[in-house]
Amino acid sequence: MAGIYIHIPFCRQACHYCDFHFSTSLRYKDDMMQAILHEIEMQKDYLGNENIETIYFGGGTPSVLSADEIDRLINQITQFHHVAADAEITLEANPDDLDREKINALRQTPVNRFSIGIQSFFDEDLVWMNRAHRAQQAEACVKRAQDAGFENITADLIYGYPLLTDTKWKHNLTTMFQLGIPHISAYSMTVEPQTALAAFISKKKQPPMSEQQSANQFNMMLDAMQTNGFEQYEISNFCKPGQYSRHNSNYWKGIRYLGIGPSAHSFNGETRQWNIANNARYLKSISENVIPAEIETLSESDRLNEYIMTSLRTIWGLDLDKLNNIAAGAPAEVLKNAQQFFDNGTLQRNNQILTLTAKGKLYADAIAAELFF
Incomplete structure (x- = not known):
């Protein structure tokens, strides 16, 4: 989908x-x-x-x-x-x-x-x-x-x-x-x-x-x-x-999407691209049959960090098994860095799922940044 x-x-x-x-x-x-x-x-x-x-x-x-x-x-x-x-x-x-x-x-x-x-x-x-x-x-x-x-x-x-x-x-x-x-x-x-x-x-x-x-x-x-x-x-x-x-x-959840129009972003799991944020240049490029997009190939650490950032913001949380599918051994590194947040009550673990506590939701971006690769 x-x-x-x-x-x-x-x-x-x-x-x-x-x-x-x-x-x-x-x-x-x-x-x-x-x-x-x-x-x-x-x-x-x-x-x-x-x-x-x-x-x-x-x-x-x-x-x-x-x-x-x-x-x-x-x-x-x-x-x-x-x-x-x-x-x-x-x-x-x-x-x-x-x-x-x-x-x-x-x-x-x-x-x-x-x-x-x-x-x-x-x-x-x-x-x-x-x-x-x-x-x-x-x-x-x-x-x-x-x-x-x-x-x-x-x-x-x-x-x-x-x-x-x-x-x-x-x-x-x-x-x-x-x-x-x-x-x-x-x-x-x-x-x-x-x-x-x-x-x-x-x-x-x-x-x-x-x-x-x-x-x-x-x-x-x-x-x-x-x-x-x-x-x-x-x-x-x-x-x-x-x-x-x-x-x-x-x-x-990291599902693929296509963005159309000036400044729109797209993601296919391996790369991310974004159209130029300028109406006149967008119109000119499309008229010349050229998609006015920059493309970035996501590294393994990019994909890990993106998943950490987005998943922690949700009720579904960060799935350690999914993290391991992106990079074998990644869960151990995340758990090591997450210990401080378990200790201060901003992060919790239920089997393979990490979620923010009510207190942790105030610091979602900062916590995710500490878990980045």
Whole structure:
């Protein structure tokens, strides 16, 4: 099995914290559509004859595309790949794009899952982030989608930024639960280089993020999720029983995927490749029948480290047998380095599986780095 990711590199406006690849000009949207359709054909052999079980439209903001455009992209994928009848097909969307007409049109396409970027239910927070929507639109679009028959919905929240008091954070979580959303992704606000937020902080127009606030709100979230029947199956992802994101779960499990569009990444188990993050150069290259990608052949240590990093973030944990399949003898080295984390209560072992404890989830990346080869 495998997945396909389509990167749509357009947004109506730039969020202050975002460092993903996008353009706020839709001038070349039609050209980009044609290029992505062509790249799907050009990359048709990358995954071999693997069944496609997930398709994910990310960005950027894929919901700037019309339902007909999304349908064309899915049809192009099905022309060159075998797509499973029960494939999970996700569209990332902003609340301001999901009016009744758009939702009803999308209902006529194979899209069966929405990932909605809500981030907060407070207008002042959304203005601070420079989001294009407002809180009322967020609640309304979720209800419209549900009324139209879209039950498989995930929504994003952000915590750990100066405007977000604990009271507001509790309200955001409670509102999500009341809306009946079965999957929630929640991320600590991070300050990425070359973003507007980073510039504001460097010029002292905004205070820096507080690690203590982020940790406190992370723990608040864990308690609230557990109380409301959500399972934390990855550090930042929570769901009702069985409602995992199949596409993202495949990333964490090391399953192969193909990325299409500018800045999109692909992985086939042995190599990783990534397309150029420049719309004009991407369009030119595709027009010349050249895939604008850099390719990296993964060394044994690369594959070990990648598996350690991704597996430890999940409820399924790090499987020592799988580690041994990548490199004989690797489990012994990992266990030696892991002893300090067993001792301080941040890592636990159950037979051949290592998982983070609740305390350890606050330090997931640091712990994984100590286990690297």
